[in-house]
Amino acid sequence: MNANRIDMLREQITAVLQPTTLEIEDESHRHAGHAGAKSGMGHFRVKIVSERFEGLRPLQRHRLVYGAVAELMKTDVHALSIDARTPEENGTASP
Amino acid sequence: MTISERIKEQLNEFPVLLYMKGTPEFPQCGFSAQVVNALKSCSKRFAYVNILEDPELRQGLKDYSEWPTFPQLYVNGDLLGGSDIAIQMYESGELQKLLDELE
Secondary structure (H helix, E strand, O other), X not given: OHHHHHHHHHHHHHHHHOOOEEEEEEOHHHHOOOHHHHHOOXXXXXXXXXXXXXXXXXXXXXXXXXXXXXXXXXXXXXXXXXXXXXXXXXXXXXX | OOHHHHHHHHHHHOOEEEXXXXXXXXXXXXXXXXXXXXXXXXXXXXXXXXXXXXXXXXXXXXXXXXXXXXXXXXXXXXXXXXXXXXXXXXXXXXXHHHHHXXX
């Protein structure tokens, strides 16, 4: 189930943002017992490095990510912690 | 009054407004608690609304701000962000600066 969710997140984020780095971590266990966890929806931490973030403020970057996973936010994902960087900010820009 | 009119009215009234789960004394979510702590550390007054008590407002805000989760922190009517952004701005000192400039 959780592996599936990570796959789904990976697929949708990749389709929209073509990231050079994408790390997804399931943190649902850290929120067990809290109100949002009862729905069975998950908490995930994502680190995304993408050129699409260039020139965008954090708010706009997070909106892009939420937009990419909008359907999952309704059914499977309760909360996302987002670390959104450009390749340059991440120190991985290609010359 | 429609939901978006209610939201606009609240945002007009309070320059620093946190839509959160629970209250500052009893946050119902760790992310909401983190933003409350950041705001408290800035030693500025802020208003809050407990969206768990108002399902209509909760859904209305998601549509209004095109932001699917809570907490949501607004300054001068503009969405600053959720907990990731608020905490990041607190740690970099930007949040304090922004709140200082309000006065």
